[in-house]
Amino acid sequence: MKNLVYIVTLLFIHSLVSAQTAPPTSSIRGSVWEEKGTPNNTKENGEPALNGILVELRDPDSFELISSTITDASGNFVLPSYPGNYVISYVYPTQGYTDSIDASQTVTVPANGSVSVPGIGLKPVINTLTYCTGKPTTVTSWSETFQLPKYNASLGKLNTVYMYAMESAYHANINIENTGSADNYKLSVGGSILMDLPAVVGDIELLTSVKFSGSLANFDGKVDYAGPSGVSYYYKFASTTSEKRYTSTAQKNIFTGSGNLAIPTTVESSTTISGAGNLETVVSTEVGAGVCVTYEYIPTSLPVSLVAFTVKAEGSQAARLQWSTSAERNNAFFEVQHSTNGKTFESVNSVIGKGTTQVRQEYVFTHENLNPQLLHYYRLKQVDQDGSFTYSPIRSLQLADYKGISLQVASNPVVDGNVKVLIDYSDENLKKSTSVQLYSLQGTVIASQQLELVNGHNEVHLPVHGVAPGLYLVSLKNDSLGSAKTFKVMIQR
Incomplete structure (x- = not known):
């Protein structure tokens, strides 16, 4: 997949940018979610938001990073921007998700305005489970214990575990003032993330760095980070990712069982400057972190276990369908089918499934404007993410005014x-x-x-x-x- 090469190279590339005269006054808003039904790049009811996904804004020609962020608990993101044309890239674990639509989107940003984009729906890879969490950019230093669900062994044999960590760092302002003689300077600012994991799997570390260099004149008598002896940079961003793969039994046991895997995480900032020794700096740093786990497994259970399916009259011209599942695996959606002769069925609605889960799920659908003079028959067509399907038993309904x-x-x-x-x-x-x-x-x-x-x-x-x-x-x-x-x-x- 095209995203994979890009994700790996981010580990080694640092942003080298020039000074801006003012902070950005425009922004881009969107969201990231998990597609449950047929991918259509539109977030629908029942499709969960994805927290902890890295979103980047880049120059379409140079691919220079303009801004970045981590999606919040609602899957939403806001990217600060200057006016112009850009590309939005979504960085996520490709072992667990594929993009339903192209993972890069172009956008034109006006001056002093906010632009909303569709965002992206990510489709789960067959026979994988992926969980993500994270924290949007926050002033350093900070610490958080992230929680990711463990793998339920009843789903089947666990083959491989992937951990995917993401960092977005931004520096709202970076101010330098030369209070001595004219001199050159070199400045490096960054954010570091340490995710503390058991020794058998090893810690995850991420480090970003944004570098600046230039010359400043003799001190002009004002510590204003401007003029001939000062300089200010605004909203400089950096991002990086780290991926780990676990295959040994001892490693996989860390991720297997009930409850959650706790990941204590510490985030700090760093500043390194070199020059004549008379350079004053003020740096504001915020860092966001995201982490995902993907479980790749061989299933042993049936795709979907339907444990109840009832149809009852609701008023004089409507049917209320209710059904339950005890477990689901790769369940894309249920197609509700209706007939008035019990032989020829047509689709009247689709209800998004829950993907893969071991928790009982309840579904409800009301079919309205029925002819009360006819018998009505219903069945469910359960469709997997690979397109395979099964039918439920047929249920019939006789409304109060039926005279057949x-x-x-x-x-x-x-x-x-x-x-x-x-x-x-x-x-x-x-x-x-x-x-x-x-x-x-x-x-x-x-x-x-x-x-x-x-x-x-x-x-x-x-x-x-x-x-x-x-x-x-x-x-x-x-x-x-x-x-x-x-x-x-x-x-x-």
């Missing part, structure tokens, strides 16, 4: 030794083959008749001569109906 098949007993109680059942049939989507049975309350079949329904009125006679007086059940069964129609009848002498 109705039945009644001509006379109840029955006193003439003959149960006369009247059936009205008006829904030709239903099968014609139907059975009518008379049961005792203990479930014994007393009488039964099979018939082919015709449109309109149908009549069935069930002889009950010699049957003991009492309460019985009449049941109508048709394969098109989700359940039998049953009512009580009293037989007397």
Whole structure:
């Protein structure tokens, strides 16, 4: 992937920039999230924000770094900028994510304005789990204990663990004043990050550096970091990444189990200057940090475990579908399919899945504006991230005003030794083959008749001569109906 080469080279390149006369007055806003359904580069409900992703603004010709940042807990970012044309790059662990759309985006920034960009949705790689966290740029020094979920061994065999750390450092102002004789100067400012991990996997260290050099005249009598003896730089950025790979059993055991892996992290700044010894400096440094873990595994469980699926009427013209999963693996989305004959189904909605999870998930969808004179059938098409799919069992729904098949007993109680059942049939989507049975309350079949329904009125006679007086059940069964129609009848002498 094109991003990979770029990510590695960031480890070795430092920004070398010239002075700016004023801080930036424009900005670029966007967000980063995890795509759950079909990638469309639009964040939809249920798609989680990605915290801890490095976002960079670069010159499209020289690729010089203009600004950078780490996404916050909501996946949002703000990049300070000067007016002009730029490229936005998103830096992330390619072992766990692919970009649904090109990971580099061009943007034109006006003077004194804010520009919103779509951002980017990252699609999980099949048979991987990736978790990210981080902290946006904050004044140094600071410390934080990052938490990343451990790998659940019930998902399958853990092959490889990747740790991916990111740093964004910026210096809002870098001021130098020569209080002595004219002299050259060299200045290096940076940020350092130390992530403390168990010895078997080793610590992660990141270091950025922005370097400046130039000449300053004799002290002009004013410590204003301007004029012939002073200089000021504004909003100078640097970024870097570090990647580690773990394959030994001892290393993988650190990342396996319940709960989270705690990563104590310390962030500091540094300033190094050389000259005649009469140089005064004021440096403001903020550093942001991000860290991701990717688990690459061989699955042993079924992709999605559907444990419940119900359809119930909601009002007179709507169906409420509810379903639950006990576990999901690479689940992209559920396609809700509807039919009025139980044979030909069409898609009415898609509900984003949860990707890979071992936590029970609940889903709800309401299908509105249904024809109450028809039976309604539903099934779920569960689609994996690789495009494979499975179907759920079919569920049927009869709304309150449905008249497709109705039945009644001509006379109840029955006193003439003959149960006369009247059936009205008006829904030709239903099968014609139907059975009518008379049961005792203990479930014994007393009488039964099979018939082919015709449109309109149908009549069935069930002889009950010699049957003991009492309460019985009449049941109508048709394969098109989700359940039998049953009512009580009293037989007397």
